[in-house]
Amino acid sequence: MLGLVVRRLLQLPLIVLVIYTLTLALAWAIPGNPLENPEGRQPKPEVIAAMKRQYNLDSFPRFYASYLASATGFDYARDLLTGEIAREREKAEAAGEPPRQRYVFDFGPSLEYEDWTVNEIVRDSLPVSITLGSIAILIALGVGTFAGIVGAVKPNSLADLATLVVALVGISLPSFVIGTVLLLVFPVWLGLGEVGSSAGPQDMLLPAITLSLPFAAYIARLTRMGMIEALSTDYVRTARAKGVAERVVLLRHALKNAFLPVLSYLGPAAALAMTGSFIVERVFNVPGMGQHFVNGVQNKDLFLIIGVVLVFATMLVLFNLAVDVLYRWVDPRIA
């Protein structure tokens, strides 16, 4: 098990480097100048040229190398060793002001949001996305597993048909439709909850339900299939023959095996729920990270695009690793 973890963690930088290279190449190819604001007043061409030089936006190889140096902590280490960071601190102390924030892994400035670094953007929005995604997956697990069991226990019954229909709706209906309906029903018609607020956990409930539906539907189908298969195995028949209570047969014997496909689906599902919720974030005004990639591409905000992609890629690798570890723990035969 430890070997697996170490091996995967060692692979991580290589995977991230490949993703970085591909993403940067694609992002670089997007037409338009990220320093020009199409709707605002335009800086002079000379100023744009100087800023391009400053951010290394005038040369792909230079940008590639400089971003890598700051994002991997190379620049921080160099400034630490050359005493630059100490000098900055002294300067700040002399003026009686706190020293400016430095990051070890610095993803650079956002070109669109002038006062913000990508690190700050990730710091403020990632916890929101993680909370939203986690609640959504929890709901999906609960609803999906329950529906799957119900469907499997009485296949082709009315209950099974009902879960099938709900699952179909969950998968096929776009989240902006579901989200809008929920918004209309709860805050607008019933007066339950607020719109546009992100003050507390209660504000996460409707977006999390919306986000969870496709996942719940898929989990329901996976559980149903697994359970039907498990319920027809010899060990389940034996357990029933021995007079074990049906609840115990279902939950302890059948579900344990039926749940394995769900478990392997959880890694990518959790990563997707936490990173790919652009539409849900938009409809419910959730200040998560999903929107930043889309906005970054629209504005050709290179630093933001790459920063967000790197965070997403790392999350995906780590979630998959966590699931693999869990998988082996739940079913040691796999190791």
Add this chain to the structure above:
Amino acid sequence: MVKLLAPVLLLALVVAATMVSDRPLPRADFAFVNRGDVSTLDLQKMSWMQDLRVARMVFEGLVENDVFTQGYDVVPAVAERWDISGDGLTYTFHLRDNAKWTNGSPVTAHDFVYSWRRAILPDTAADYTKLFQLIKGAPEFADWRQAQLDAFPDRRFESDEARREAAEALWAETEAKFAEMVRLRALDDRTLEVELKQPTPYFLDLLAFAVFYPVYPPLVRQYESIDPATGLLKVAFGWTKPPHLVSNGPFELTTWRFKRDMFFERNPYYWNPDKLDVDTVLIPSINDPNAAVLAYETGVVDWVSDVTPAYRADMLADKAAFYEENRELVDRLQAEGLDQFEIDRRLPDDPRKNIHAVPAFATYWYNFNCLPTLPDGTPNPFADARVRRAFAMAIDKHAIVEDVMRLGNPVARTLIPRDSIGGYASPDGLESLGDATTEAERADIVRRAKALLSEAGYPSPDDLPTITILFNKDAGHDLIAQVVQKNWQENLGVDVRLEQKEIKVFRDDLKEQNFMVSRAGWYGDYGDPTTFLDINRKDDGNNDRKYHGVRYEELLDEAAVELDSERRMALLGEAERIIMEEDLPMVPLFHYVTIYLFDPDRVSGLNPHPRTTQNMFLIDLLDDGKGRDEARAMRPASAAGSQ
């Protein structure tokens, strides 16, 4: 079974941990949806309306506008008084001694010199650097610095260290040059002297604009460094956000979470604490137009500053129906000269009155490319002013406003919105199709337009090439273009093609004059006609039309040195008349409106003036037991003592 629950427990743990670490903010006295997310609070770099609005909450300039007067009177702020020399060139500001930063330090004249220098330096790439070029020596200094920066990257150095030292030496020289060349001086901590290139009657009004407000130098300097590669003064990120930000306005920004919210509390060191009627303000980040309206409906916010969903036209239609139901009372209140918010306040209680269309200091128009040839090298019919006039006359602007926009936008016959600038008399503007009240009048306008085309050498529509209208995607520009297309095809018989492009490509096309006719718009920056008229100067960066009117520029030049305010306004009025009645480099279609959503019985402090500047420190929630609890109303022009 325990193993099966492990992922659930793990996820529950993650949720619990993030929720515990995420502190909910307290409920604010007043919450509003800003026009968009704040892009920057670096005063000298800002240009967006939402940034400027927040800047006026947390910072304060030498002066401010009294936004409840028709003339937007200039009143003291950090400067308690000022002297203007007889020739109108030298302004001496005397700063109040109790103006303080949020850390308790006094606001000094040196802070203004430092801040304005930031805007003048080309390094900052400030959007409004041009406004600072009114200061004597500023353009020359900016040119000198730019020349140095242009040459720097090509200079050869023996080592990186030598390059770094040279960049820093250049910066030291720049500071010395600024002191020597630019006539902006702190005579002492409390006296600021500025000398202008030429008399500028609107200079005081400009100073109320947030880009002229001061930043706190000891803080910003921590974030400045000289880039050895380019020689540029770089400013790192971070100083504009809590807990670092030091400001001098009525409010202090205490929390700013990216695309989430901004929370403001009273600045304990503000010199005039009685100014505020609320203690806390919240700006949640709500970008979806529907969510903004729902946030108001569900009580999350008290004001939506820019209502943009498609159904806003229906909301305004409901309001119009409400007015109709109360026609007699509305007419009586209007006759009393009350402003539109005050009228709403005096009408019977009804949720329909919470939507408000406020005229904006802005105009939507169509550009005509005025160059002799088109991008493909063929002769450009629009190079002839008669052709431009003919096409301008053949547009039914009322149809655009009533059938497409449906927001109550005023039809525009002038570039500058009427009655938006105290003391300025707008010209009549060119008559166009929508002005006709009968079929005969319409036919006459069309006949005159065709005669103009004939005079210009195009007696038949076939003599004209296919006319292309360029516009960018979204915001309904396509619907407006369709109306204009139909007008020109039906009335002038010409073939019209529509060309829709992405905003960045559209922008490039405008800059390169790669168009025949294109859509455009402009929001005025300050309370003087030149904020609109200057964009038609030959060398102005925003003259996408490449219009050059000799008489027009002469009038603007004459007005620039005219000390008599009345005569100056007359010169500017004549200049506008030339472009709106004779030369028509652009045809104004309508003036913008801004749509607000708030309950006038509950919220006071917002004004319906066309310059749409809202100062949040004037906000008062009526009957909340805090502050004045009295509704503020616009003073009519006669009582305002306008400038």
